[in-house]
Amino acid sequence: MTEPRFTFGLWTVGNPGRDPFGDPTRAPVDPVESVRRLAELGAWGVSLHDNDLVPYGTAAAEAERIVARFERALSEAGLGVGMATCNLFGHPAFKDGAFTSNDRAVRRAAIGKALRAIDLGARLDAEVFVFWGGREGSEVGAAKDPRDALERYREALDVLVEYSVAQGYRMRFAIEPKPNEPRGEIFLPTVGHALHFISTLARPELVGVNPEVAHETMAGLSFHHAVGQALWAGKLFHVDLNAQRIGRYDQDFRFGSEDLKEAFHLVRLLERSGYDGPRHFDAHAYRVEDAAGVWDFAAGCIRTYQALAERARAFDELPQVRDALAAASAPELGEPSVAAGEHPDALKAEADRLDTLAERGYYNERLDQLVIEVLLGLH
């Protein structure tokens, strides 16, 4: 197994600690400084929105200077770019959506901005280009027919992916779903909706998902099941790691800081799956931190991932775990239920056996208790 490659968004360590009720608590961080510090912490690379690096409205020459300076910083630090994306949510023009704004001119501007961001991503050799449609939604059901919205969403992605192919770019694309916030309801609210949407695109093979812990958890869904469905479909192109409590505002806490058991299942699944993309931290330091606390935060993300990966290996090597998995018949779920060519009558006859089949136990308490005890360092 190769070492996991850790990446951080420029906007994560650069988060100024603003929230809906309070002003920033930290000064902006120069992206070049972030690159330097993240390299020291052992990160493999960074990710960025277009405007994390080049503010909207920057003149071309100045933009070139900024990008070139950033490329030098990456090169000096030995960092790569795991992912690039386009900020289609911050500017007031996107208040009603970007690719699904009711205003056609806004939709066109959004596509245009994304085209430029794809160029930037390609220049920086980003592995994946992500679409987070945070504004693609509504508070008011009457304002948008969801069928029209999905049609516009599909149109935009088809245009953008086709452009990338036409330019000869090697990037793959990933959709990042979210159920709500900043919009009342967001289209493509979960990994499932995004996976289905991808199946309707012109080039589905180039588009996967970028599931985020916080986003699925907001809706109370199991994150490792979401990642499992994406892996099963061959569509896990990127992953956003952070922490969140169910049914809350988008918290983006330090990875592993909430729901340690689910984080364990996630890391165990990722490490066993052969997924070789970035382990991307899309989180930020608590607003109570000063500039120094940000680096505590970043170090904690990596340290907890590594500790959970070690605990997952320990778990899978424990004889008691193997016994408990066998008692739960966990390996048996990998076997086909029906043999090729079986006659339906044979299966129908087995339906008479339910009373007998009901007798056994599955010993899930034992198995889950072992998870807890491994997490607590008791084995």
Added chain:
Amino acid sequence: MTEPRFTFGLWTVGNPGRDPFGDPTRAPVDPVESVRRLAELGAWGVSLHDNDLVPYGTAAAEAERIVARFERALSEAGLGVGMATCNLFGHPAFKDGAFTSNDRAVRRAAIGKALRAIDLGARLDAEVFVFWGGREGSEVGAAKDPRDALERYREALDVLVEYSVAQGYRMRFAIEPKPNEPRGEIFLPTVGHALHFISTLARPELVGVNPEVAHETMAGLSFHHAVGQALWAGKLFHVDLNAQRIGRYDQDFRFGSEDLKEAFHLVRLLERSGYDGPRHFDAHAYRVEDAAGVWDFAAGCIRTYQALAERARAFDELPQVRDALAAASAPELGEPSVAAGEHPDALKAEADRLDTLAERGYYNERLDQLVIEVLLGLH
């Protein structure tokens, strides 16, 4: 526009008022009596699980007698069967799942039971056969690899659909997603996950979804957006109508009794969409009701649907609504964003116009207030 066809599950009006903390408050209802009463209320038909009609373990001759008597009752009442399904959750044998039980023998018995239920559905001329995988999940992440579970789920559905085709049955199939309860986490938790899963089946054209108000709402997702994605995909094969508060146990309240605005958007969408399948009430009377209260409940479901359909028509005919939709640019969302053959540079250039594009408002307050006022009978 044809009249909506209303159907009720036998288990809905027959619900005995048992809950996790209390014993039944109502006596069982003879399915034949339910057929008679529902016909009086103006229902088009009924739906049923195999064991709503024929208890598990009934000998063949007795089963035949029960089914024949039920067919006569349907014929006398002039009711159809909108949907049939298989109870794969009540028997203790299914405690770890049916198609995704870790025990292969249970999986085979589940498939066998479903084959028989498909036969019954075909005999009763059901339009749709539904799969609700209520037990297909887990409380313990370590016990089931989600990839294995999805593979078994797919295998089972492919076997069952193929059987139906081989028998020459005309039924279509529909998957009914649910996020949790009775399992801690259920596979295919939302309409999105189910739509994606269907795209992986051997005969995707025969399988759609059966979204349920309560189930999407448990996860806090917009139900009419879920139905919208299903319609957009041509996959709305059935729909389960009831009511639910977000983030609660599965309530299955009377249709329209919670979140009247979302119910309005749903009815408006269904009535405008050309969906011609059953409007199926999968709900039950409050446990405080006696036998008479059950029919208050059933009448209320129909009456509220009809009232909302009338309000939706009134809404769409109001001049103020047309003006507000125009002010929101709602119709413009139906127009393609990009013309055929447009050069990317034209789109890129439009990205410089964001400040100008940000100036306008979308008048969603006005539009949503009109929804509220139409609901309140003020227009």
Added chain:
Amino acid sequence: MTEPRFTFGLWTVGNPGRDPFGDPTRAPVDPVESVRRLAELGAWGVSLHDNDLVPYGTAAAEAERIVARFERALSEAGLGVGMATCNLFGHPAFKDGAFTSNDRAVRRAAIGKALRAIDLGARLDAEVFVFWGGREGSEVGAAKDPRDALERYREALDVLVEYSVAQGYRMRFAIEPKPNEPRGEIFLPTVGHALHFISTLARPELVGVNPEVAHETMAGLSFHHAVGQALWAGKLFHVDLNAQRIGRYDQDFRFGSEDLKEAFHLVRLLERSGYDGPRHFDAHAYRVEDAAGVWDFAAGCIRTYQALAERARAFDELPQVRDALAAASAPELGEPSVAAGEHPDALKAEADRLDTLAERGYYNERLDQLVIEVLLGLH
């Protein structure tokens, strides 16, 4: 019955449409302009944070000029001040809390700022002074012992209330609970916690609660039950009206725009209770609105409250409703269960009658369906 008095926070119609992911979409509004527009809409008055009127750091002479100009505007428009409060959340100094910051100097500054805000409230003749402890909480359980935090909270409120009494101010005080956001967990998360906390204060008779629809709803609690407990305790000193979906970020939508039935129960309860304080809208226009849309929003709040009050009166006058309430034995809940001096043995004997007592129904379906039909204008 007197006419309800409607008030709006300066920060509500003045909300610039900033959110965690996007910049403001509307320009700031001069408080004097808000006063003028609200008077035109029929509002009785306004409410304000200290810094809604006088920005933090304003020099004394300029502050005096601002306040005097505002007083003139109120006087000219004929508006009153329903409520005043202190902004203890916006400045970065309060990032770890105000009265419960771990830093004693911050706690002292917070008390000092609140003392000044009380002076301002008294000068403007505010009826109620509200404490919303939005920052009084934590993301990190280890950082604050909740017992210490409550002790500091109590200390601060006792100091502030005592000051007001010593100054001869007539204002009463009200605590506004909230479960989370902007902190991970907030102390005094619900109306219940606040009511209990008040019972521990030095002058409990001067302190009540200010329940907010959105805040209780975030936790999925019934808002009208919360208001009911406050009324029962004689502690409803103020109320914040808006709308919210369960389990989401703090939405502060237009009153009545979500969960119309709960809004109906709330208005019915307020109008029947004799509560004569302000009906205070603590909400804001959707971010997609421009400046004009803000006044659509404000007008909608008032219009929906009035419509619901009218529907509540119509409901209570309907003969079918009286019959349904009687069938539900609703009036009987007002009768004592036990007569004075009853012997316990008599009560014990009645416990043998459960089987008989179980037979009746409560006809709640009929009653709730009448609510829906009255809401839909069918009666």
Added chain:
Amino acid sequence: MTEPRFTFGLWTVGNPGRDPFGDPTRAPVDPVESVRRLAELGAWGVSLHDNDLVPYGTAAAEAERIVARFERALSEAGLGVGMATCNLFGHPAFKDGAFTSNDRAVRRAAIGKALRAIDLGARLDAEVFVFWGGREGSEVGAAKDPRDALERYREALDVLVEYSVAQGYRMRFAIEPKPNEPRGEIFLPTVGHALHFISTLARPELVGVNPEVAHETMAGLSFHHAVGQALWAGKLFHVDLNAQRIGRYDQDFRFGSEDLKEAFHLVRLLERSGYDGPRHFDAHAYRVEDAAGVWDFAAGCIRTYQALAERARAFDELPQVRDALAAASAPELGEPSVAAGEHPDALKAEADRLDTLAERGYYNERLDQLVIEVLLGLH
């Protein structure tokens, strides 16, 4: 520090694995067998509803025989009774509530049944008698005025507590709040509401709360904050330990199996607080377990509590933790904010220092990361 005393409800290890969608998966367990097995596991005692031991309707002589046999079993096993309570939810008579049923005859029967259960509790020397008002609520707002319901609730508790005092019983009482399920909304939904309600009783000194992990968590509230407020008020009379995911049906999972960090904060708080009541497990084995799995479940509850208590001690002894607590100014929260007799003007003047006070950080990332690392056994 004395050893924690662990207790289990008879209904927990005796839970038959029934749920809303499925029949029981396990046979009933003889309470005497439960006593024996729990003693072997190291439990200190048991708790029980009246009908866990004596089924409703049992004739007096048979009831006496059952109780006497149970007393012998307790004595032989050396177990005590930590808590007794009354089943006021299972019988259909309580479908509309017990103390707050709209039917006065039901309310009287409920009080009578509770009087008998208090006699049984006193006979068994229970330390605490718990009121869980699971049916005290409604699905239909119009059916119950919440003020009437609270008045009836208070009346019932005053009658019952007075009876206990009159009989010379030494038991204390505890209210167990819950937000919903089995009712749509339950009165006294959280620990806060119950604490306030207690302050209105005739003998508040005899009544405290029995917070349950699952119940507060269903509403997404911090459990250790709820316990903290109860401890601060001197009202933690009992505690129900289990596990739950936010925003779900009542899960009652094995203690510690969900949200390990919150469980850690809870155990740390309990162990530091001097609380010497039972650590009561109100949970049950997953439905997939057979009879043997139940004892895996019970052993796991105890084992995880003990491990967390050990981790909490280790945490508090770590030098890094002491440093991090100091950096967070956590101890400073224990200091009064204002000195006796301070002049308000001194405090007002400190409000001008906010910019300076905003500069520091609170190092909560470092502190919380230490919690995670201690939990993972890294220290």
